[in-house]
Amino acid sequence: MVKEYFVKCLFFIVSVSYAALITQTSLFYISHPIYLYQTDLMNLITGGMIIREGKAKDLYNNETQLYYQNKVTYPYEKHILLPFRNIPIVGFLYIPFTYMSLKMATISIFVINLGILFFFHKLFISNVPGLSESKQLLLLTLSYWPSVATLISGQIVGLILIAFALIFLTLIKKKYLLTGIFTSLLFLRPQTILFLPMLLLMVRNRKKFLAGFILSGLIIFMLNICISGAGVIFGFPKFVFSIENTFFNGRLSDVSSVYFTIKQLFPSVGSSGLLVINGLLYLFFLIIFFIKRKSLSLIAGYSASLLITLLFSIHILSHDLIILLIPIYLILSKNTIKPKNFFQNKLVLLLFFTPFLYLVGVPTISTLLLLCVLFYFIFPDIYKNFLAVGLRAKKFLL
DSSP states (O other): OHHHHHHHHHHHHHHHHHHHHHHHHHHHHHOOOOGGGGGGHHHEEEEEEEEHOGGGGGGGGHHHHHHHEEEEETTTTOSSSOOOOOOOHHHHHTTGGGOHHHHHHHHHHHHHHHHHHHHHHHHHHHSSTTTOOOOOOOHHHHSSSHOOOOOHHHSSSHHHHHHHHHHHEEEHOHHHHHHHHHHHGGGGSSGGGGGGGHHHHHHHHHHHHHHHHHHHHHHHHHHHHHHHHHHHHHHHHHHHHHHHHOOOGGGGGTTHHHHHHHHHHTTTHHHHHHHHHHHHHHHHHHHHHHHHHTSSOHHHHHHHHHHHHTTSSSSBOOOGGGGGGHHHHHHHEEEEEEGGGGEEEEEEEHHTTTTTTHHTOOOOHHHHHHHHHHHHHHHHHHHHHHHHHHHHHHHHHH
């Protein structure tokens, strides 16, 4: 009884501290206009302005980007570039915001992303059995640190969240042509294409899936060529790789993935070595996923696939973890716990609070915890056996 009371008090203290820190961080960004010039929205609008001005062929030129970035931030002058590192069509989507002041654009994107979060919530509770309308569940979505980070940064990851949600919903409804079409939207965030091999293993009708994926993928590819030309598209991977090894080297406390975790733990390993290690580990988990695919439920398989995609992308910032809302919702859909008590599920608790470690500057621990969650989804029997041994040991000691 005392132990249960202590746990509840500790959880209450942690929850209040979390809410206070999230609120303080959000208010800090809002009350300090200088940070408008350091958010990702600024580089996204920079890409949009370059395209709007007819300079798309120089989209991945650092000098061009810095010139237009200073136009975006005028009268504040920047000397260090916050690079636009997305495919051209993403910059094209941000062209309407180039006609606004940076402050107005920030407010507009905030409202749009907030609408996306509401839409995601409604989409899932309307289509996934076991979920019901719940203010607590909506509150969880809005207070989730990656959601807050997305609202602050103005990133497009909200669209990627919707894409992953639609992929899952069409998958369970066996509408594989639509699954393929929605999967092509992942090209908006190229590193998420790591999800594709695992999705192929979950799809029953691969012909329909590939027809939708290839057709819509080609349309996206051609749209990018129309915006910037083929040369710019083929130069994109080289530009991104050069940015990953310069811009993000000084932000190891903000970036997390297996790649950057290894880099932080073993700083002497070079970039080529890190890529090889990251690639081999990704391949290792693909093989395990292939072996275990028939024994995994769709929820476990889909959740594991999302985690593998996140962990083995070259970089993950806190807003990228917003797609972990999908495993949280899926776990709760199969849970008998009432919505208001969803934190009684330890897995939900872990997935909810792990991104918080980004905020306090320890993403390496976050990566390791997410790896533990991944192992749980792939090897649930080992976890249950371990738990059973622990309970027997507890009874023996008592």
